[in-house]
Amino acid sequence: MEQGCIFCDIVNGKTETKFLYEDDILAVFRDINPHAPVHLLIVPKKHIRSVNDLSGENKDIVSHMIMVGKDMALQENVNISGYKLLLNVEKGGGQVIFHIHLHLLGGWERK
Numbered sequence: 001m002e003q004g005c006i007f008c009d010i011v012n013g014k015t016e017t018k019f020l021y022e023d024d025i026l027a028v029f030r031d032i033n034p035h036a037p038v039h040l041l042i043v044p045k046k047h048i049r050s051v052n053d054l055s056g057e058n059k060d061i062v063s064h065m066i067m068v069g070k071d072m073a074l075q076e077n078v079n080i081s082g083y084k085l086l087l088n089v090e091k092g093g094g095q096v097i098f099h100i101h102l103h104l105l106g107g108w109e110r111k
């Protein structure tokens with residue numbers, strides 16, 4: 001848990017943010033400023049700054065984020081129409097919250 005990190009506060013239940021899914025490894029919630037009809041954030045409970053800070057010991061977390069992303073796409077009914085799973089990396093890559101997170105974007109053309 002990193003002091004002053006909004007995503008640490010959210011995934012540790014210190015805010016009012018509603019979770020669509022939660023387990024020991026991560027939590028999923030809606031983006032506060034959605035860029036698509038469906039815009040979820042898949043956020044590990046461990047504070048990792050960005051993709052650049054990943055090491056081999058984090059590989060289970062990363063694969064779990066992707067698997068949960070797939071399951072959430074089904075739950076949000078965008079699995080057939082299609083969706084994006086996106087990681088912004090550092091400032092030039094569009095990252096503004098420096099706690100790693102996977103975006104799930106979809107729903108433009110729901111089946």
Ligand code: 5GP
Nearest residue numbers: 006029030031032033088094095096097098
């Ligand atoms: P990034 O640009 O870092 O990849 O994405 C950060 C995302 O977090 C943005 O899409 C932004 O709207 C979202 N966000 C920032 N603060 C909050 C918050 O307090 N609650 C929620 N639900 N989303 C947030």
Ligand code: ZN
Nearest residue numbers: 005008047099
């Ligand atoms: Zn954090």
